[in-house]
Amino acid sequence: MSGQVHTPLVPVNRVPYSGQDMLKDPVSTVDSEVFEIMKKxxxxxxxxxxxxxxxxFTTKSVMDALGSSMCNKYSEGYPGARYYGGNEFIDQMELLCQRRALEVTTQSHSVACFETDSFEFDFKVFGLxxxxxxxNVQSLSGSPANFAVYTALVEPNGRIMGLDLPDGGHLSHGSGFEILKRMLQRRSTKCSDCFRFFTPVRKVSATSMFFQSMPYKVDPKTGLIDYDRMEENAMLFRPKVLVAGVSCYARHLDYARFRKIADKCGAYLMADMAHISGLVAAGVIPSPFEYADVVTTTTHKSLRGPRGALIFFRKGVRSTNAKGDKVMxxxxxKIAAAVFxxxxxxxxxxxxxxGLPLLLGIRYRVFxxxxxxxxxxxxxxxxxx
Incomplete structure (x- = not known):
C-alpha cells in the first residue's frame, strides 16, 4: 500500500533450540529471537x-502476578456464578480485588500544586x-470499560457528551470522522493517506458508531473548558451520559460544575480518571467520587499497575421523586451484564x-x-x- 510506513524487522542470529523441555525452559532458551527483542x-x-x-513503569510484584499460573484459568461469569468449574480461588481473588479497590485509603495532606500555592484534601481516596x-474489576482495559458503561446506561443511538478530541478528549468519549480529520489537519499537512481509511460513513471508534455524540470544547482564548457553553449545549442535546474526563488537558476538572450540569439536563455523570487516578489515589488532586455516578479508570498509567480497568458505580438512593419516594x-x-x-x-x-499489589501499596502508603x-x-x- 503506497505511502504506508513499515517497521523493518532487524535480523538476528536464530539459535537452534538446545534446551531440555520447551514447556519449562525460559523464553531466552526457547526463542532467542523473541528474547533479543525483549532485551532491546x-x-x-x-x-x-x-x-x-x-x-x-510497573513493579516487580505486578509483573510476578502477570506471569503467574493465574493466566491459565478461564472463568466466565462472576464470583459464585461461573460457567466453569474450579473457580474457588479465582472467586477469592476477584472478591479481594473488589474489596481493596473500594477500601483504598490515604491520609489527607497538603501539597504544592501548579494552580495554587498549596492544596489541602480532607477526603479519603478511594475510601468508599x-x-x-x-x-467491577473485569474490564480488559480503559476503552472497553467506558464502552461497557455506555452500553449499560445508554440505548443504541443514544446520546453521550464528552470533551472534543482535538481539545484534549479521548476517542472513547465519542469521536466521529470530522473530529479526527480536524485533529490530523492541525498536526500535519501531509495526512491525506490517513483519510483513505475514514469516510463520512465510517466512524473513528465504536463509541461514535453506536451512539450519538455532541462534544464540549475548550475556550480557544484560555485553553480552559468552557463550562457555560457546555451547559447550554447539554440542555439542547440532552445526553444520557455526561463524561468528565480528559486525555490531554492540564487543569483540574470542576466536578461540582459537571454535577450541576448533569442534574440540570438529566444525565448520568461519568468520570474517566484513567490518566490521573494515581494522583487521585495520592490525594494531590480533587477526587471525582463525591460527584460522579460512575467512575472509570485504568490500572496502569499513573497507578503503575497492570493494563486493566476498574468501573466504580454508585449504589443506594439516587434521588427523591415528586411524591417523596426514593429513586434507587x-x-x-446493568454494568455487570454489559461487561459480561x-x-x-x-x-x-x-x-x-x-492489580492487588498496587492497591495494597496505596493502602499502606507504599505508593x-x-x-x-x-x-x-x-x-x-x-x-x-
Missing part, C-alpha cells in the same frame, strides 16, 4: 525518559462505603491478580507519593504561569 525494548525503556502516563459504591440506583447489574456477557467473555485473571508530588513541581517549573 527493556534497554530502550531504561535509557529513555518516559513522560506518557500510559507508559509508566461498600453500601454506597460497588466496583440500579447500575451494578455483553462485551467480553472470561476476564484476564492474571491482570486482576496483578510513591514523592513521585506524585514531584510531578506537580516539574509541571510548575515548565509552566510557571
Amino acid at each position: 525494548e527493556k534497554s530502550r525503556q531504561r535509557r529513555g525518559l518516559e513522560l506518557i502516563a500510559s507508559e509508566n 462505603d461498600p453500601e454506597l459504591w460497588g466496583v 440506583y440500579d447500575l451494578g447489574d 456477557p455483553g462485551l467480553q467473555g472470561g476476564p484476564h485473571n492474571h491482570t486482576i491478580t496483578g 510513591d507519593f514523592e513521585w506524585t508530588t514531584a510531578y506537580f513541581a516539574s509541571f510548575k517549573f515548565f509552566y510557571p504561569s
Whole structure:
C-alpha cells in the first residue's frame, strides 16, 4: 500500500533450540529471537525518559502476578456464578480485588500544586462505603470499560457528551470522522493517506458508531473548558451520559460544575480518571467520587499497575421523586451484564491478580507519593504561569 510506513524487522542470529523441555525452559532458551527483542525494548525503556502516563513503569510484584499460573484459568461469569468449574480461588481473588479497590485509603495532606500555592484534601481516596459504591474489576482495559458503561446506561443511538478530541478528549468519549480529520489537519499537512481509511460513513471508534455524540470544547482564548457553553449545549442535546474526563488537558476538572450540569439536563455523570487516578489515589488532586455516578479508570498509567480497568458505580438512593419516594440506583447489574456477557467473555485473571499489589501499596502508603508530588513541581517549573 503506497505511502504506508513499515517497521523493518532487524535480523538476528536464530539459535537452534538446545534446551531440555520447551514447556519449562525460559523464553531466552526457547526463542532467542523473541528474547533479543525483549532485551532491546527493556534497554530502550531504561535509557529513555518516559513522560506518557500510559507508559509508566510497573513493579516487580505486578509483573510476578502477570506471569503467574493465574493466566491459565478461564472463568466466565462472576464470583459464585461461573460457567466453569474450579473457580474457588479465582472467586477469592476477584472478591479481594473488589474489596481493596473500594477500601483504598490515604491520609489527607497538603501539597504544592501548579494552580495554587498549596492544596489541602480532607477526603479519603478511594475510601468508599461498600453500601454506597460497588466496583467491577473485569474490564480488559480503559476503552472497553467506558464502552461497557455506555452500553449499560445508554440505548443504541443514544446520546453521550464528552470533551472534543482535538481539545484534549479521548476517542472513547465519542469521536466521529470530522473530529479526527480536524485533529490530523492541525498536526500535519501531509495526512491525506490517513483519510483513505475514514469516510463520512465510517466512524473513528465504536463509541461514535453506536451512539450519538455532541462534544464540549475548550475556550480557544484560555485553553480552559468552557463550562457555560457546555451547559447550554447539554440542555439542547440532552445526553444520557455526561463524561468528565480528559486525555490531554492540564487543569483540574470542576466536578461540582459537571454535577450541576448533569442534574440540570438529566444525565448520568461519568468520570474517566484513567490518566490521573494515581494522583487521585495520592490525594494531590480533587477526587471525582463525591460527584460522579460512575467512575472509570485504568490500572496502569499513573497507578503503575497492570493494563486493566476498574468501573466504580454508585449504589443506594439516587434521588427523591415528586411524591417523596426514593429513586434507587440500579447500575451494578446493568454494568455487570454489559461487561459480561455483553462485551467480553472470561476476564484476564492474571491482570486482576496483578492489580492487588498496587492497591495494597496505596493502602499502606507504599505508593510513591514523592513521585506524585514531584510531578506537580516539574509541571510548575515548565509552566510557571
